[in-house]
Amino acid sequence: MFRVLVSDNLSPIGLKLLEEHPEIELDYQPEIHQDVEALKAALQNADGVVIRSGTKLTEDVLTGQERLKVIARAGVGVDNIDLQAATRQGIIVSNTPDGNTLSTAEQTIAMMMGLCRNTGPASQSMREGRWDRKLYTGTQLAGKTIGVVGLGRIGLAVAKRCNGLEMNVLGYDPFLSEERADQQNIELYRDIDELLVKCDIVTVHTPLTDETRGIINAERLAKMKKGVRLINCARGGIIDEQALIEGLESGHVGGAALDVYVTEKPGANDKLASFPNVLCTPHLGASTDEAQEQVAVEAADIVCNFLTKNEVRSAVNMVPISGKELEGTRAYLDLAYRLGLLLAQTSHGEGIQGARLQYRGDVCSKPMNLITSAFTSGLLSAALNDSVSIVNSDMTAKDRGIEITQTSTTETGAFATMISATLITDKREITAAGTTFGNNFLRLVKLNEYQLDAYLDGLLLIYRHRDVPGLIGAIGTTFGKHKVNISHMALGREKNEPGGDAIAVLNLDNEPTEAAIKEVIDHPDVHGVELVNLPPANASLPWLGL
Ligand SMILES: NC(=O)c1ccc[n+]([C@@H]2O[C@H](COP(=O)([O-])OP(=O)(O)OC[C@H]3O[C@@H](n4cnc5c(N)ncnc54)[C@H](O)[C@@H]3O)[C@@H](O)[C@H]2O)c1
Ligand SMILES: O=C(O)[C@H](O)COP(=O)(O)O
Numbered sequence: 001m002f003r004v005l006v007s008d009n010l011s012p013i014g015l016k017l018l019e020e021h022p023e024i025e026l027d028y029q030p031e032i033h034q035d036v037e038a039l040k041a042a043l044q045n046a047d048g049v050v051i052r053s054g055t056k057l058t059e060d061v062l063t064g065q066e067r068l069k070v071i072a073r074a075g076v077g078v079d080n081i082d083l084q085a086a087t088r089q090g091i092i093v094s095n096t097p098d099g100n101t102l103s104t105a106e107q108t109i110a111m112m113m114g115l116c117r118n119t120g121p122a123s124q125s126m127r128e129g130r131w132d133r134k135l136y137t138g139t140q141l142a143g144k145t146i147g148v149v150g151l152g153r154i155g156l157a158v159a160k161r162c163n164g165l166e167m168n169v170l171g172y173d174p175f176l177s178e179e180r181a182d183q184q185n186i187e188l189y190r191d192i193d194e195l196l197v198k199c200d201i202v203t204v205h206t207p208l209t210d211e212t213r214g215i216i217n218a219e220r221l222a223k224m225k226k227g228v229r230l231i232n233c234a235r236g237g238i239i240d241e242q243a244l245i246e247g248l249e250s251g252h253v254g255g256a257a258l259d260v261y262v263t264e265k266p267g268a269n270d271k272l273a274s275f276p277n278v279l280c281t282p283h284l285g286a287s288t289d290e291a292q293e294q295v296a297v298e299a300a301d302i303v304c305n306f307l308t309k310n311e312v313r314s315a316v317n318m319v320p321i322s323g324k325e326l327e328g329t330r331a332y333l334d335l336a337y338r339l340g341l342l343l344a345q346t347s348h349g350e351g352i353q354g355a356r357l358q359y360r361g362d363v364c365s366k367p368m369n370l371i372t373s374a375f376t377s378g379l380l381s382a383a384l385n386d387s388v389s390i391v392n393s394d395m396t397a398k399d400r401g402i403e404i405t406q407t408s409t410t411e412t413g414a415f416a417t418m419i420s421a422t423l424i425t426d427k428r429e430i431t432a433a434g435t436t437f438g439n440n441f442l443r444l445v446k447l448n449e450y451q452l453d454a455y456l457d458g459l460l461l462i463y464r465h466r467d468v469p470g471l472i473g474a475i476g477t478t479f480g481k482h483k484v485n486i487s488h489m490a491l492g493r494e495k496n497e498p499g500g501d502a503i504a505v506l507n508l509d510n511e512p513t514e515a516a517i518k519e520v521i522d523h524p525d526v527h528g529v530e531l532v533n534l535p536p537a538n539a540s541l542p543w544l545g546l
Helices: 012-020 036-044 083-088 101-116 119-127 153-164 178-183 192-196 218-223 241-250 270-274 289-309 323-346 368-387 393-399 471-481 514-522
Strands: 002-006 024-028 048-051 070-073 092-095 145-149 168-172 187-189 201-204 228-232 253-258 278-280 352-361 403-409 417-425 429-437 441-447 450-455 459-466 486-493 501-508 526-533
Touching (some): 012 289, 048 289, 101 153, 101 201, 101 278, 101 289, 168 192, 187 192, 192 218, 218 241, 241 253, 270 278, 441 501, 459 514, 471 486, 471 501
Parallel strands (some): 048 070, 168 187, 352 403
Antiparallel strands (some): 417 429, 450 486
């Protein structure tokens, strides 16, 4: 018998599936996530666990869980699970991404309508015996402009409903193609600031990543229309809560509807909830019978089928490849992943349309489709964070209208093996090529038209410059002054002669301050300065479990 812990509230239909399965023993403890030590102990006796957002599967909770083999998240967000810790433990993590899309989109629309028609306070006034019609005059939605930040499953469903309400729908998502946006009647912006100034209402539907945390901040709020209304039914922190409070206090922000918060526990959001023009709900986006039934059935199926049939579904951290084949391909997977990360970071939120990969030489004997998936997961992970893995990256790109193609030739060029990737954005093409030396050493050998030999790990400062005497010394002096150590430097010249355009790639031991970068940017012979953050050399590949 396999034992399955359910550590959050789960719809009875999902519990029934687990209970009635002949090979499963159900351990239903919906409150256990509130006591970390009890949760750890219960997991010691579980082969699988079904969770919702209440259960935090941190590194501390997962480390040493020898029996646990599968985690099923009945819902979308896996930000409450330490995926690296799970992968390290060899635990498969799956989610049920589609089950609550419509309910969360409907919650967003309900919140928008409630906010614009003062439904909450007006209802409360009648409960208190008042009849005050004038105080609760609202705002009509038809004809208003809404900005949807993040056009994935929920963002697109919200946009569709807003079109139905005769609103003007603007959207921002670097990972959606113009064509897909057109089909959905969304006016797509590639610059979030250009979108925000036009909106009466802004709703966010991105995951919480380093890039989206505080994407709506004080500076951006200040530039929005006076009276703008904000909605967050995605993740707490995407709208900076302190900036929002200040905007509400000054009256610049006309109101907010919030379902999610940085801290989700009783009393933690009293300040926000105290504003009369703020509508708050306690993370109810997915809380409908329909959504809960769907995610519960899917999560129960995932756990049962994995434990009893070895079937893997909707995994976010699992790769379909044998251990032996994987080991022989590791360096190429790592190289492609890093090229994807590098290109994503040098494209600065431009609309990504696709990429072309070319494989040359020895790499052609390896599973190139998988290596392409590794590239794609690097490319998308800048926006989608931990939810994208080598398993789901191809489908994720396709869903967003991003076309990744690959060609190969066994002929060798300057190197015995090479992967070249060209990113196509709505503004330009950017090419990066890399090779492997030995089994583990990864090198960037081409960046656009420049040939070079740079390390592909850690913090990279890349800049173009005029190839003139004294420049390297000047940059070295700048970083020396700001106490930034340069561990390696590679140069490439457009034509192999002095005086022309050149590129430099510096590996830095520590992050330069803004002042140090500004000094580099301000140097008259330097242009196009970029900071790229890559994993350390030989870092584990979290999405491979290596
Ligand atoms: N309130 C709730 O109960 C509830 C329920 C379900 C989902 N959610 C949350 O809603 C959010 C969206 O879920 P989904 O299923 O639509 O996810 P999704 O992965 O389908 O869509 C997310 C979209 O955000 C885009 N994105 C990423 N970074 C961006 C950036 N910097 N700027 C603009 N766009 C960016 C991605 O390209 C993607 O299209 C997630 O945070 C999820 O956890 C909340
Ligand atoms: O990520 C999700 O699916 C939502 O935040 C819903 O979370 P819940 O299932 O815990 O309500």
